[in-house]
Amino acid sequence: MLLGVLLILISLLSARLTPPVQAQGSDPDGSSAMAPTLQEQSDPFGLSAHTEKLLYHSQTGLVRFIGTSPGESIPQPSALPPDADSETAARSFLAFYGDAFGLINPQSELQTMLVEGADSGRSFVRFQQVYQGVPVVGGELIVQLDSQMDVLSVSGETLPGLNLSTTPEISADEAAQTAKIMVAKHYDLPSEELVVSNPELWVYNPVLLGAPQIPADRLVWRMEVTTTDLRPVRELALVDAQNGTPALNFNQIDTARIRYVWDNQNNPAIGLPGLDPENPDRSEGEGPTGNSDVDRAFDYSGITYDFYFNVHGRDSLNGLGNELISTVRYCHPSYPCPFANAFWNGVQMAYGQGFAAADDVVGHELTHGVTENESNLFYYMQSGAINESFSDIWGEFVDLQYDGAYDNDEPSKRWRMGEDIPGYPNGIRNMSNPPEFGDPDRMGSSNYACPTIDPYYGGDSGGVHTNSGVGNKAAFLMVDGGSFNGFTVAGIGMTKTAKIYYEAQ
Structure with missing residues (x-):
């Protein structure tokens, strides 16, 4: 699964390259077009x-x-x-x-x-x-x-030649307790504030996820650990079903038109969705509140919904019209306030102060909900980088199509992610030139994160935000075209590119 989606995209892109890409050849720099280790x-x-x-x-x-x-x-x-x-x-x-x-x-x-x-x-x-x-x-x-x-x-x-027992020595309850202790320690949280989903038996080998671990087939209990107050923790945990040791864990938080918006007013004591879950600060059909965070989250979730519906015929994140829930000016006691980020927690969006001011950021985060309901990519290693790139791409497509009073659409801002966030006039990523922010534009780049010791790559789940630059550069070339890495790409425009990406997603 890890690169399957991206490989489809690159194969479609390759038909537009001049000279033609060979079936099993290499890039001009001697590395594979798909991965640095791929050889003929x-x-x-x-x-x-x-x-x-x-x-x-x-x-x-x-x-x-x-x-x-x-x-x-x-x-x-x-x-x-x-x-x-x-x-x-x-x-x-x-x-x-x-x-x-x-x-x-x-x-x-x-x-x-x-x-x-x-x-x-x-x-x-x-x-x-x-x-x-x-x-x-x-x-x-x-x-x-x-x-x-x-x-x-x-x-x-696939994993070939599997030969292992599928009868666990460790019970599901024991595995759930191990996962809870592990996550509580990792995030410095009381275990009573954690909730563990029902463990299920899976077979795991790190080679399919690209994880820097000893390659071995293991029977594991798979579960998800979240918090009772829906803070940005959504840990996928694998526990060895034979010896009870942790096998892998990583946070799946990705750091809709029935709309509800709550304003937590930078108060860390207020959980999600808000102080009064029955009374949002703005609901579908209501007019502007005068609070820019509330109104931008409401408006931009609407244009993201409209984009997916008008371009792809998709009814909200799950395709079935689910509600779009947002909380603005979100803070949590464990993080500095104002909270300088935004995330999708599997249920709703949460924005730190000012982060709902950018239409591409809102489109980015809501797209994590679409990905979860479609390809459901792991938020880890290469799979997570593709997940992040999908969100950057759709967020930018929403930005390119939308032209509003609060949106900076100057030509110099094209392909910049988050340029409307207060304090970030140049954005947080440049999809046309990822190295501007230290991100790779190809897998052979020296900026490409290859975590061989720390599988979390400084808390980034294996470099998901860094390595998304590869997919971002591909999308830019598909839309606008250009010369890159020894090839000339003829752009096909946003409409055709969006159709390809949506089908792959």
Whole structure:
């Protein structure tokens, strides 16, 4: 799953590059276009005759992406029944080529997560890898089919050769207690203020997440730890189900048109959503309050909703019209006040003073809710960087389309994230030139964060905010075009780019 979404985007972008990108070649600097460790390999699975791109996982050695040239497809290896649907076609293809992805028995090792239609008769089938019925963390495959049920692309990763017991020695309650103690210590919080979701058994190996840990297959209890007052803690915790030791933990906080806005007035004693949960400071249908934080959060959540609805036909974050809840001038006793950030906690938005003044920031944070309801990318390592980049891209698209009295749309502010936040006239990131803020514009950049010792990279969950610069640069080039890294890119504009990204997301 980690790079599957981004690989689709880059493959679509590559069709616009001059000179053409080779199927298994390298960048002019000698590094792979996808990852610094990716190297050209032979084709033991016989796929290269049908593909334009064939990429391998640097650690498992398995195929992680196959893609075709525009207008081409990979034929099914055997005839399909006349009434075959998308899932049947995808499974038929993987039944023949499954060994290329590390699958022995794809029929039993893959559970269907989602089947989704697209334009021109295309469809996507998303599978979850399971071992003896237990899902694998990060083990997913996405098959894209054309209208004739032939294959256009396959992306994703699996764990090969699994051989471990799926019977836990540690109970779910014991694992939940371990996770609670771990998170309480990490955030210096009383354990009674933490809530643990029902633990579920999963198989975990850090190679699929790119985590800097010893690669080993482990049966783990997976759960989520949050706080009773909805502060910015939403820890995904994995606890070894055989010995009870912590396997991995990271915060998933990503640091809608029924709208509600509460104003906490920089009072750390007030929780979320506000002092009186039944009486927001502004609700749908009410006029401006005169409080700029409240009114900007209300207005910008509305234009973000309108963007998704008008451009993509999407009804709010979950596609089903859920409420858009925001709290402005949020503070918490554990953080300096005013709170200099904004976050989505899985339920609502919270903004520190002034952070709702930027339409791209509001669009960014609300997009985390969209991503959670679609690809549901882990907020960790490369997956988290793609998650962050999605939010930057959609936040900027909202900014580029919206032209209001409080929005700075000068040409010099194009592609700058957060330029309307008070005190940040140049923004907090430059998507057209990520190195301006020390972020990488390609994976071979010296700015690219490769945490090999500290998996949290200074509290940034493996460099999610830093490494988002790679995806941001790709989006800029797709929209505006330009010369970069030895290639000339012909821009396709925001409308087409938005369509591609939304489909991939």
